[in-house]
Every structure is written in C-alpha cells, then in structure tokens.
Amino acid sequence: MIYADNAATTKMSKAAIDTMFRLVNDTWGNASSLYSVGQTSKEVLEQAREDIANLIGAEPKEIIFTSGGSEADNQAILSAAKIGASKGKKHIISSAFEHHAVLHTLERLKEDGFEITLLDVHEDGIIREDELEDAIREDTCLVTIMYANNEIGTVQPISRLGEICKKHNVLFHTDAVQAIGHIPVNVNDDNVDMLSASAHKFHGPKGVGFLYVKKGIRVTNLINGGAQEKGRRAGTENVPGIAAMAVALKEAVESLSENYENVSKKRDCLIEGLSKIEHSALNGDAKKRLPGNVNFCFEGIEGESLLLLLDDKGIMASSGSACTSGSLDPSHVLLAIGRVHDVAHGSLRLTINEETTDEDVEYIIKAVDEVVTYLRSFSPIWRDLVAGKKQFIL
Numbered sequence: 001m002i003y004a005d006n007a008a009t010t011k012m013s014k015a016a017i018d019t020m021f022r023l024v025n026d027t028w029g030n031a032s033s034l035y036s037v038g039q040t041s042k043e044v045l046e047q048a049r050e051d052i053a054n055l056i057g058a059e060p061k062e063i064i065f066t067s068g069g070s071e072a073d074n075q076a077i078l079s080a081a082k083i084g085a086s087k088g089k090k091h092i093i094s095s096a097f098e099h100h101a102v103l104h105t106l107e108r109l110k111e112d113g114f115e116i117t118l119l120d121v122h123e124d125g126i127i128r129e130d131e132l133e134d135a136i137r138e139d140t141c142l143v144t145i146m147y148a149n150n151e152i153g154t155v156q157p158i159s160r161l162g163e164i165c166k167k168h169n170v171l172f173h174t175d176a177v178q179a180i181g182h183i184p185v186n187v188n189d190d191n192v193d194m195l196s197a198s199a200h201k202f203h204g205p206k207g208v209g210f211l212y213v214k215k216g217i218r219v220t221n222l223i224n225g226g227a228q229e230k231g232r233r234a235g236t237e238n239v240p241g242i243a244a245m246a247v248a249l250k251e252a253v254e255s256l257s258e259n260y261e262n263v264s265k266k267r268d269c270l271i272e273g274l275s276k277i278e279h280s281a282l283n284g285d286a287k288k289r290l291p292g293n294v295n296f297c298f299e300g301i302e303g304e305s306l307l308l309l310l311d312d313k314g315i316m317a318s319s320g321s322a323c324t325s326g327s328l329d330p331s332h333v334l335l336a337i338g339r340v341h342d343v344a345h346g347s348l349r350l351t352i353n354e355e356t357t358d359e360d361v362e363y364i365i366k367a368v369d370e371v372v373t374y375l376r377s378f379s380p381i382w383r384d385l386v387a388g389k390k391q392f393i394l
C-alpha cells in the first residue's frame with residue numbers, strides 16, 4: 001500500500017505517539033488545578049508552548065492552542081474583523097483558493113456587512129504582490145492569504161505580501177497549515193501578525209492546533225468559559241495532544257531541510273513521469289510548490305473513477321473533483337487557476353512524504369498511466385475528443 005494523501009492528514013510519528021500515550025497517564029490532572037498532579041500538566045503545557053514558540057520565532061504568550069487549523073483560521077479572521085469593525089473598517093482581502101475554513105468564515109462576515117476582495121491566483125497558483133497592494137483600501141482591516149495551498153501545493157511569497165501589509169498598516173494572517181513543518185516558517189521573517197497551524201498535517205495528532213497572534217493584537221475568543229489560554233480560548237486543555245504536537249513539530253523542523261531535498265526530488269520524478277501521459281497538465285507552478293505535492297488534470301476522465309481504480313492498485317490519493325466532497329462542483333481551487341469544469345473533474349492529487357520510496361514513485365507513474373488509458377478507453381468524452389467533435393484543451 002502506498003499512502004499518497006499527506007495533505008489530507010499524516011500518520012502520527014512514533015515519538016508523537018509515545019509522548020501522547022505517556023502523557024495520557026502522567027498528565028491526567030487539570031492544568032488549572034493548584035495541587036501537584038494539576039501542576040505537572042501545567043508544566044508540560046507551558047513547555048509545549050515554549051517549544052512551539054521557539055520553533056516559529058514567536059514568544060510563548062503569542063501561542064494560543066486550538067482544536068486545529070479550522071478553529072485557528074476562524075479565530076484569526078473574526079478577531080481581525082472585530083478590531084476592524086470597531087474602527088469602521090470593514091474590508092477584507094483574501095484569495096480565491098483559500099481553504100473553506102477561511103472562505104466560509106469570510107462568507108459569514110459578508111452577511112455582517114463586510115466587503116470581501118478575493119485576489120486572483122493566476123494560472124500558476126501564485127498571488128501577485130502588486131495586485132495585493134492595489135487592492136488595499138483605507139478601510140481594509142485584514143489580509144488573509146494561505147502560505148501554501150492544500151490542493152495544488154503552490155507556495156505564496158508570504159514575506160513580501162506581509163511587508164506590503166505592514167507598509168499599509170493592515171493586519172496580515174496566513175493559514176500555514178500545509179506549510180509548517182514542510183518548508184521554513186518564521187513569523188518574523190514572514191512578516192505575519194497571525195498564523196494558523198494544525199498538528200495532524202505534520203505527523204502530530206488530530207484535533208489539536210494553534211494560532212499565533214503577535215502581541216498587542218486583541219483576540220476575540222470563539223469559546224466562552226474558563227480563563228484558559230489567558231481568556232482567549234476556554235476549555236480544559238488537551239495536554240497530551242498539545243505536547244505530542246510540540247514533539248511532532250520539533251521533529252519536522254529538525255529534519256526539514258533533509259526531507260525537503262529528498263521529497264522534492266521524488267516529486268519532480270513524479271511530475272516528469274506523469275507529464276508523459278498525453279493530454280495531461282500539472283496544476284500550479286512546477287517549482288514554487290510544496291516538496292510533496294503533485295496535482296494533475298487528465299482530459300477525458302473522471303477523478304472519482306481514477307481514485308477508485310488506484311485504490312484497487314494499493315495507492316491512496318485524492319482528487320479535487322465531484323462526489324468525494326459530496327458536491328457536484330469541481331474543486332474551487334482548480335476553477336480559481338482557470339481550469340474549465342470538464343478538465344477540473346479529471347484531477348488527481350498525490351501528496352507524498354519522506355517515507356515514499358523511488359520504487360513507490362515508479363509504481364505510481366505506471367499505475368496512473370494504466371488507469372488513465374483504461375478509463376479513456378470507454379469514456380464518451382474522450383471518444384468525442386479523439387473524433388474531433390470536441391476540442392482538446394490540454
């Protein structure tokens with residue numbers, strides 16, 4: 001079996017599992033209690049906060065633990081919106097291919113009278129700096145742009161986008177869920193005011209994440225209750241999960257450059273091999289992308305069928321298309337980079353990691369080639385394309 005869906009989730013590392021198991025036992029006390037069992041939990045919690053802060057260039061008090069990336073995105077955006085509204089600023093800039101945790105939060109703000117500008121991500125999946133600068137207005141209160149896209153893996157020039165926001169005195173948030181632990185992330189170098197992360201995308205546990213908020217920025221809590229997280233996020237802390245997240249992030253950051261080199265080489269082999277399939281195209285820039293991300297469109301087939309047949313061959317992958325997500329529309333990300341519906345339906349996302357071998361890469365290329373050829377052999381769309389009744393796009 002080959003797991004090539006690391007953008008959906010990653011397997012927990014051994015060290016993270018060991019930490020979590022050990023701490024379920026050792027830190028069962030409530031971190032808010034004053035007696036020793038509680039204080040042990042508190043110490044572990046604060047150590048994790050310090051470790052995570054150090055790994056991204058932040059201060060411990062700037063880290064708020066959350067239930068994951070979605071909650072962190074919601075909290076960042078709603079906090080900035082509240083600050084903005086108090087000054088009469090109700091304009092937010094984002095991009096057309098953000099994660100739904102961002103886009104759906106923005107939709108909600110629209111109902112509250114906010115105006116949203118979504119920047120074009122172009123055919124290569126990269127935002128243009130001058131277009132951001134042009135979009136900033138007197139009443140802009142937030143720019144939220146993802147660090148790296150979860151479907152096509154393209155990496156944005158975050159540091160320069162952050163610089164522009166700084167110059168115009170606008171808060172800058174980035175959803176770094178796909179980036180952190182995979183490419184270098186540092187809140188100072190990247191000029192960000194807020195940053196979201198999720199443990200299960202870097203070999204940590206699910207249901208745990210964090211939000212970095214630069215000191216001095218007022219945070220709105222989404223969950224009301226006790227005084228945990230300095231009143232910014234109520235609820236008894238998941239100490240074993242949080243500590244396992246810190247361990248996973250430390251491992252990921254320490255092996256980052258080695259993994260980057262190794263994984264991106266395999267990614268490039270996959271891209272080269274799959275490009276040989278006729279009427280196919282890579283989605284997103286070939287180089288400005290996450291080391292493990294490969295995303296292709298194959299004309300004349302359905303991504304759904306492609307996934308099922310690959311699963312039969314022992315390959316676990318993903319598609320931006322149709323029914324997997326329960327909707328008939330193709331991926332908003334592929335539409336945002338200008339793929340037409342028919343083509344976007346035939347997409348395949350392979351997200352590999354440091355455990356993917358050269359043999360796996362070869363096997364995947366061969367399997368995809370076979371499955372695409374097979375599916376095309378009885379596809380009515382493909383027949384029309386070959387007969388010239390329809391124009392090839394790719």
Ligand SMILES: *Cc1c(COP(=O)(O)O)cnc(C)c1O
Pocket residue numbers: 007067068069070071073099101146148149150175177178198199200201207208209
């Ligand atoms: C996975 C993901 C999220 C959501 O994180 P959860 O921890 O699953 O809530 C948000 N943004 C991006 C880019 C993601 O890939």
